Amino acid sequence: MGLVAPSGVTDDALIQRCVRNLEEFGLRVKPAAHLRAAYGGYAGSVAERAADLHAMFEDREVRAIWAARGGSGAAALLPHLDYALVRRHPKILVGYSDITALHLALLAHARLVTFHGPVASSRFSDFSSTYLQAVLMDGAAPRELLVSAENDAEARGAGHPPLGAGRAGHAEGLLLGGNLSTLCALIGTPHMPDARGAVLFLEDVSEAPYRVDRMLTQLAQAGISTRAAAVALGIFRKCSPPDDEPSLSLAEVVRSQLGALNVPSAYGLSIGHIPRQVTVPLGVRARFDADTRTLTLLESAVS
Numbered sequence: 001m002g003l004v005a006p007s008g009v010t011d012d013a014l015i016q017r018c019v020r021n022l023e024e025f026g027l028r029v030k031p032a033a034h035l036r037a038a039y040g041g042y043a044g045s046v047a048e049r050a051a052d053l054h055a056m057f058e059d060r061e062v063r064a065i066w067a068a069r070g071g072s073g074a075a076a077l078l079p080h081l082d083y084a085l086v087r088r089h090p091k092i093l094v095g096y097s098d099i100t101a102l103h104l105a106l107l108a109h110a111r112l113v114t115f116h117g118p119v120a121s122s123r124f125s126d127f128s129s130t131y132l133q134a135v136l137m138d139g140a141a142p143r144e145l146l147v148s149a150e151n152d153a154e155a156r157g158a159g160h161p162p163l164g165a166g167r168a169g170h171a172e173g174l175l176l177g178g179n180l181s182t183l184c185a186l187i188g189t190p191h192m193p194d195a196r197g198a199v200l201f202l203e204d205v206s207e208a209p210y211r212v213d214r215m216l217t218q219l220a221q222a223g224i225s226t227r228a229a230a231v232a233l234g235i236f237r238k239c240s241p242p243d244d245e246p247s248l249s250l251a252e253v254v255r256s257q258l259g260a261l262n263v264p265s266a267y268g269l270s271i272g273h274i275p276r277q278v279t280v281p282l283g284v285r286a287r288f289d290a291d292t293r294t295l296t297l298l299e300s301a302v303s
Contacts, residue, residue: 001027001064002056003120005035005043007098008071012036018068018120025133030062042073049073050080053102057089064136066120070097075182077102078191083109092136092302095119097205097273100178105191107176107283113301116178116201116271117279127276135279139302145295147269148276151235155268159240161251163293166231166258166265170289172298173229175282177201184215187222195224199288199295201280203234203272209241209253216257230264230288232295234271264290 001022003015015036019029032052037044044052056065078101086106093102093114106112115136118128127148134143152163176198177183183202186192204212219225233254241247248256258265270278281301288295 001066002030002032002059002062003035003066003068004032004049004052004056005068006049006053006074006077006102007043007067008069008073009038009041009043010035010068014069014121018066021120021122021124022066030059032056035068041071043068046076046080050077053077054082054085057086057091062091064092064094067093067095067099069119069121070095070099072098074098074101075185078105078189081105086110086112094136094279096277097179098182100182101186101191103178103282104183104186104193108191108193111283113281113283115279115281115301118277123275125275127270128278131278135281135297135301139300141297141300143297145270145278145280145297147293151270151274151276152268155235159250160235161254161267163268164291165251165255165267166233166290167261167263168291169264170287170291171199171229171264172285172287173197173199175199175201175280175284175286175295177282178203180204180212180215181207184218187218187224196227198228199230199232199286200225200228201232201234201269201271201295204236204239205273206238207236209239209248209250212236212239212250213248213253213257216253220257220260225261228263230290231258231261232265232269232271232288232293233258233267234269235274237273264288266290266293269293269295
């Protein structure tokens with residue numbers, strides 16, 4: 001398992017937690033050459049971070065690549081990645097949040113299936129560990145990705161939209177998505193995959209409702225959410241309005257935005273900056289049931 005830091009800077013304590021987590025899954029960890037590099041808040045320069053990814057894809061001892069953390073900065077790597085190299089050496093890539101930029105670009109340019117799941121430094125719950133192993137290490141399909149009862153309990157009455165808010169129904173398509181703000185930053189670039197007919201899943205954290213509203217409006221006006229087969233929202237944490245200014249609530253934003261889409265949609269999947277999250281492969285066919293908030297993987301994401 002190759003351990004990389006394509007986004008935010010790391011430190012020894014975080015790296016040690018990454019190694020412990022991965023070893024608990026029975027994996028042998030190979031740290032990237034520049035894992036401890038720093039350039040401001042980034043884990044090294046663009047050249048260093050891109051070189052680490054290239055080295056891990058090329059390394060015959062490495063069968064999968066795991067991001068140490070998210071943060072910011074992965075999008076800067078996209079013009080500098082060797083997508084032909086990735087196509088020659090396809091491997092598992094795991095991470096979420098800012099790692100969304102890599103997931104989307106690798107799907108767009110290399111048709112690589114990657115995995116929106118816990119970063120290596122995550123504090124793994126039994127729920128997230130179970131789904132990660134099921135999707136990455138078992139790979140049997142069809143596979144249902146269910147919601148967590150604990151996530152539901154925490155979301156109720158905590159400023160979240162009503163669980164399941166959206167439009168009823170079900171749809172099938174390729175899974176595409178990730179962190180909302182990171183995805184929006186790729187619109188208009190060559191690194192955004194075609195979302196027509198996709199099951200679009202989205203999550204975010206620490207964004208005021210007006211920002212969530214603006215980004216969902218951008219997705220609609222860019223024809224991404226309007227041409228998707230379905231829109232599945234995870235749990236948006238810490239997205240309450242500021243206390244000192246007028247604002248729509250997150251619930252009002254989600255109701256309005258999902259209600260305007262003529263596709264099955266729902267809020268409250270176990271996806272996001274939460275301790276109990278499912279691992280979602282981008283680029284495989286899935287069925288989304290808005291009534292039960294269930295994603296069903298219709299094909300295996302691993303060979």
